[in-house]
Amino acid sequence: MAKPVIITCAVTGAIHTPTMSPYLPVTPSEIAASAVGAAEAGASILHLHARDPDNGRPDGRPESFMSFLPRVKQGCDAVVNITTGGGLGMTREQRLRAASAASPEMASLNMGSINFGLFPLLDKFDEWKFDWEPGYLDNTRDFIFRNTYADIEYILKALGQEHGTRFEYECYDLGHLYNLAWAVDQGWAEPPFFIQLIFGVFGGAGAELDHLLHFHRTAERLFGDSFEWSVLAAGRHQMRFATQAAMMGGNLRVGLEDSLYIGPGAKAKSNAEQVAKIRTIVESLGLTVATPEEARNRLRLKGADRVAF
Ligand code: KMH
Ligand code: ZN
Numbered sequence: 001m002a003k004p005v006i007i008t009c010a011v012t013g014a015i016h017t018p019t020m021s022p023y024l025p026v027t028p029s030e031i032a033a034s035a036v037g038a039a040e041a042g043a044s045i046l047h048l049h050a051r052d053p054d055n056g057r058p059d060g061r062p063e064s065f066m067s068f069l070p071r072v073k074q075g076c077d078a079v080v081n082i083t084t085g086g087g088l089g090m091t092r093e094q095r096l097r098a099a100s101a102a103s104p105e106m107a108s109l110n111m112g113s114i115n116f117g118l119f120p121l122l123d124k125f126d127e128w129k130f131d132w133e134p135g136y137l138d139n140t141r142d143f144i145f146r147n148t149y150a151d152i153e154y155i156l157k158a159l160g161q162e163h164g165t166r167f168e169y170e171c172y173d174l175g176h177l178y179n180l181a182w183a184v185d186q187g188w189a190e191p192p193f194f195i196q197l198i199f200g201v202f203g204g205a206g207a208e209l210d211h212l213l214h215f216h217r218t219a220e221r222l223f224g225d226s227f228e229w230s231v232l233a234a235g236r237h238q239m240r241f242a243t244q245a246a247m248m249g250g251n252l253r254v255g256l257e258d259s260l261y262i263g264p265g266a267k268a269k270s271n272a273e274q275v276a277k278i279r280t281i282v283e284s285l286g287l288t289v290a291t292p293e294e295a296r297n298r299l300r301l302k303g304a305d306r307v308a309f
Helices: 028-043 062-066 069-075 092-102 119-125 130-144 148-161 176-186 210-225 235-247 271-284 291-300
Strands: 006-010 044-050 080-082 106-109 166-171 193-197 227-233 253-254 261-263
Touching: 006 028, 006 227, 006 271, 028 069, 028 271, 044 069, 062 069, 062 092, 069 080, 080 092, 080 291, 092 148, 106 148, 106 235, 119 176, 130 148, 148 166, 148 176, 148 261, 166 176, 176 193, 176 210, 193 210, 193 235, 227 235, 235 253, 235 261, 235 271, 253 271, 261 271
Parallel strands: 006 044, 006 253, 044 080, 080 106, 106 166, 166 193, 193 227, 227 253
Antiparallel strands: none
């Protein structure tokens, strides 16, 4: 029997800006409602970022996360996964503040430094809802998404060892799998490793099926059977790569963080719409969708009763 597919939904992120879609959740109420809607549609993990409710700018303050986390917890049983990716110019301590305060079951951990080019999105818009948006995107011409060995060690210890939080290991390139193998060798990461293979971010591996096959084979070589894997692809590649992951026996991630679309030229009206679409595809392949409890058991999470929100 094929394993049920764990659907992660990344609800708002730090890539898209409010001008790009009226459906991007920004306020605490919007983020909470969108997250709960995604869980009701079949997501068993919710990957969450916060935004400034006044202007939609990505926001790392713990109090911003705390303004929606209790509502998400009361509204659904899904696993809460908090970003440690942060935003432009944040120190690693700042990037960790929200997750340290919330002590979640899961957090993201980016497995290497890369360029993270959002500036091509500038060409698509002439007018902006908020002044900060064009500068935010333009800054990525000269921005390194910093995830050094010291950063990785710090987060694994400060969050993993201190809080019992487990990780979504975000791998944008082949070397990031080897970085994870290094952290495992140091004794800082415990199996099963939940590896998120990422395609189509400008600065990381492109959205090519060859890359997915090769990354997956490499993960098998490095981690044997002690890992679970999932795939996310940015923008128009999202549904195709999610489907491919399900067909190969893996898990998948959708959500407005990574793509604002539901089909060619059509904006998704909610996170739930994307989750419902991929769920229909998964089930029509003869597969099933994992419940939050199944995800907790497979990923050996500490449980929703041991978080701090
Ligand atoms: N949007 C993903 C490609 C994080 O939150 O740590 C990157 C991401 C990073 O999810
Ligand atoms: Zn994220």
